[in-house]
Amino acid sequence: MNKKASAKINGAVDWTQFKRIAQLSYPYKSKMALAIFLTLGMAIMGPLRPYLVQYTLDHAISELDMNGLIMLSGLLFLLLFFQTLFQYYSTLLGNLLAQNILFDLRNKVYKHLNAFKIQYFNKTPVGTLVTRSISDIETISDIFSEGLINIIGEALQITFMLFLMFYTDWKLSLVCLSVLPLLFYASYVFKEKVKASFEEVRNEVAKLNTFVQEHLSGMQIVQLFNRQQTELENFKTINQRHAQANIKSVLYYSVFFPVVEVISAVSTGLLIWFGAKEVLLAHTSIGTLVAFIMYISMFFRPIRQLADRFNSLQMGMVASKRIFELLDDNSEKEAIGKLQSFKLNGHIQFKDVWFGYNKHKPILKGISFEIKKGQSIAIVGATGAGKSTIFQLIAQYFQIQKGLIQIDGHPIENYHPQQLRQQLCAVQQDVFLFSGSIFDNIRLYRTDIHDEQIIAMSKKLGAHEFISKLPNQYHEIVYERGATLSVGQRQLISFVRAMVANPQILLLDEATASIDHETEKVIQEAISIMMEGRTSIVIAHRLSTVQHADEILVLDKGEIIERGTHENLLLLKGMYENLYTTQFQDRT
Numbered sequence: 386m387n388k389k390a391s392a393k394i395n396g397a398v399d400w401t402q403f404k405r406i407a408q409l410s411y412p413y414k415s416k417m418a419l420a421i422f423l424t425l426g427m428a429i430m431g432p433l434r435p436y437l438v439q440y441t442l443d444h445a446i447s448e449l450d451m452n453g454l455i456m457l458s459g460l461l462f463l464l465l466f467f468q469t470l471f472q473y474y475s476t477l478l479g480n481l482l483a484q485n486i487l488f489d490l491r492n493k494v495y496k497h498l499n500a501f502k503i504q505y506f507n508k509t510p511v512g513t514l515v516t517r518s519i520s521d522i523e524t525i526s527d528i529f530s531e532g533l534i535n536i537i538g539e540a541l542q543i544t545f546m547l548f549l550m551f552y553t554d555w556k557l558s559l560v561c562l563s564v565l566p567l568l569f570y571a572s573y574v575f576k577e578k579v580k581a582s583f584e585e586v587r588n589e590v591a592k593l594n595t596f597v598q599e600h601l602s603g604m605q606i607v608q609l610f611n612r613q614q615t616e617l618e619n620f621k622t623i624n625q626r627h628a629q630a631n632i633k634s635v636l637y638y639s640v641f642f643p644v645v646e647v648i649s650a651v652s653t654g655l656l657i658w659f660g661a662k663e664v665l666l667a668h669t670s671i672g673t674l675v676a677f678i679m680y681i682s683m684f685f686r687p688i689r690q691l692a693d694r695f696n697s698l699q700m701g702m703v704a705s706k707r708i709f710e711l712l713d714d715n716s717e718k719e720a721i722g723k724l725q726s727f728k729l730n731g732h733i734q735f736k737d738v739w740f741g742y743n744k745h746k747p748i749l750k751g752i753s754f755e756i757k758k759g760q761s762i763a764i765v766g767a768t769g770a771g772k773s774t775i776f777q778l779i780a781q782y783f784q785i786q787k788g789l790i791q792i793d794g795h796p797i798e799n800y801h802p803q804q805l806r807q808q809l810c811a812v813q814q815d816v817f818l819f820s821g822s823i824f825d826n827i828r829l830y831r832t833d834i835h836d837e838q839i840i841a842m843s844k845k846l847g848a849h850e851f852i853s854k855l856p857n858q859y860h861e862i863v864y865e866r867g868a869t870l871s872v873g874q875r876q877l878i879s880f881v882r883a884m885v886a887n888p889q890i891l892l893l894d895e896a897t898a899s900i901d902h903e904t905e906k907v908i909q910e911a912i913s914i915m916m917e918g919r920t921s922i923v924i925a926h927r928l929s930t931v932q933h934a935d936e937i938l939v940l941d942k943g944e945i946i947e948r949g950t951h952e953n954l955l956l957l958k959g960m961y962e963n964l965y966t967t968q969f970q971d972r973t
Contacts, residue, residue: 406528406705409486416482423475424538430468432546435679437461439553442672479534487526490708494518497712503782504742515598516591517711521704524587528701536694539687550680554669557677560659561684564652568645568688575641576699582634583703589627596623649685656681724799729792729808729889731758731920733779738788740778747786748774750943754936761921763931765964766940772924776811776892779922792890809890810883816875823852824859827882834885842884846911848877880911891921928965937961 410417437457445453495518506514550558600616656677663669733756741747748771756762764772777783778790781802790797797805818826827843828834839859843849851874855861863870863878870878883891893912912923913933925931932951939947939954939961947959954961 402702402705402709405709406525406701409490409525410482410529412489413482413485416478416485420475420478420482420534421537423471423478424534425541427468427471427475428538428541429545430464430471431542431683432549432680433464434461435676435683436549436553437464438679439670439672439676442675443670447672475534475538479529482534483526483529486529487522490525491518491522494522494708494711503777513591513595516587516594517707520590520594521587521707524700524704525708528698528705536698539694543684543687546680546684550677553676554673557656557660557663557669557673560655561652561677561681563655564648568648571641571644571648572688575637578637579634580699580703582630582637583699585630586627586634587700587703587707589623589630592623593627596620645685645688649681652685653678653681721801724795724801724804727793727800727804729805731889732756732791732793733890733920733922734789734791735775736789736791738778738785738790740774740783740785740787742783744786748943749778751788752943752945754938754945754948756920756922756936758920759918760935761916761923761933763923763925763934763937764940765925765928765931765937765961770940771943772940773894776894776922776924779890779892780806780809780811807886808888809892810886810888811892811894812876812879812883813894816872816879818863818870818875818878820862820864822857822860822862823855823878826863826878827885829882831886838885839881843877843881845914846877846880846884848874848881848911851877877911880915884915889919891915891919893921893923893925928961 437460441454441457441461444450445457498514498518547558547562550561596619600620656674660669660674660677664671664674735752735754738749738752739747740749752771752775754762764775766772774783778785779792779797781797781800784798792800792805824836824839827839836859840849843852843859852858852861893915915921916923921934923931923934928951931937934951936948937951937954938945939959941960947954947957947961949957955965956962
């Protein structure tokens with residue numbers, strides 16, 4: 386592809402992108418229209434000042450007209466007053482518009498992220514998504530508060546100024562503007578260089594956010610393996626690349642501003658040289674010459690300001706490209722099934738199910754089983770056998786490659802994912818608690834779950850005893866991931882959280898794997914209560930958790946190699962009996 390064709394394509398993409406940015410302001414048309422009106426008013430009032438100064442010099446002062454001088458001075462004062470007033474409200478409206486757009490766009494992006502499949506979050510760094518949701522959107526808001534409207538106003542001001550200049554004296558106008566080709570060339574080079582540097586800056590910001598988020602979350606591992614100095618050096622490397630990318634943009638500005646000043650000085654010099662001769666030859670007036678000197682100052686000041694506006698616009702364009710790419714990505718969105726209003730009974734069937742996170746490397750191979758309403762099934766096996774994958778499929782986090790999964794006789798793909806998950810609940814080994822109170826972590830901000838329900842369920846499941854001993858009881862603040870609580874306490878909170886939602890299907894994944902034997906007794910009692918009257922699937926390494934299940938499946942390398950009750954499996958003298966004997970010996 387030649388350079389011209391590439392430039393055309395890039396231009397078209399930029400124009401399409403610009404239109405999409407402008408569409409963000411459509412819900413606030415009245416604010417946008419008023420802001421543009423105020424900007425238009427300032428664009429007209431600015432160039433009127435040199436014109437009034439010219440008229441004052443050539444008429445009121447040269448003719449010694451004191452009344453005219455007072456009147457024109459008052460007119461200049463009123464012009465400045467209204468220009469200041471327009472500037473105030475224009476700035477205020479621009480920032481209000483930007484904040485409204487920021488609010489809407491951030492909600493839209495977060496809603497879009499919530500609709501993605503879980504596998505998207507498994508392969509996308511959290512820091513990158515934080516950058517998209519926070520700093521990139523903040524940058525887009527600058528287009529409206531500092532960029533777009535101001536660029537329109539300054540462009541209108543320059544246009545109106547050029548009209549007045551040519552209307553007053555076309556010869557002086559041509560002399561003043563003879564340096565424009567040089568200015569346009571400098572601006573073009575500056576634009577291209579800054580655009581590339583801003584793209585690099587946004588990339589490095591995303592990498593910084595990703596590194597900091599991952600390493601702060603994993604600080605315990607960093608310190609445990611004495612990696613502080615090594616990770617600091619890695620951070621310095623990424624931070625240095627970020628700093629260098631910013632320094633590039635600073636360098637371009639440090640060159641561009643002096644170049645504009647020099648061009649402005651050349652234009653002023655040419656004007657005085659030519660204009661003075663015109664005054665001496667009586668081809669023009671002193672007032673006109675003074676007005677043109679003011680015009681030059683006013684002409685190049687917006688040019689310098691446009692560089693800053695262009696900064697905001699370029700940063701916003703780069704950020705918006707990333708945001709729109711994210712919003713346009715529907716490939717990772719969850720499929721929405723036809724069944725959207727339903728009440729589950731809890732009858733689950735797996736029929737010859739094959740699945741792999743990589744379709745060429747299956748994790749589950751021809752899995753078939755059935756759980757009727759209210760029954761419990763346990764799944765045991767070595768790590769990597771595919772136990773947790775079954776949970777992921779029931780929760781519709783992934784789509785199977787072959788076979789059929791049915792709930793209450795309907796293929797699982799027919800269910801609306803969010804409504805399906807409202808009627809099932811998974812309790813995992815690694816309990817995630819958010820920063821907030823215990824009430825908040827159990828309720829998860831649902832307004833239909835009341836404090837009394839939470840307390841009653843906590844008493845039923847054995848969590849109330851330790852919660853009531855906390856300084857603030859249920860209002861105790863739980864820090865990120867529940868770091869101030871023990872593993873067992875976090876697990877009990879997760880049980881209460883699961884049960885207040887009253888699920889029809891209960892999924893328990895290694896709920897007792899990291900708990901001491903004393904706490905395990907409390908957990909076991911809670912699990913027994915939770916499973917009453919519910920369809921339950923239990924994954925456990927500790928076979929004491931699964932002995933009373935209606936059926937136990939033994940998985941090995943993605944296949945069911947044994948199935949039956951606890952007593953029947955012991956009689957088979959197979960893998961289950963070997964696991965049970967090993968655990969019993971370890972505990973004695």
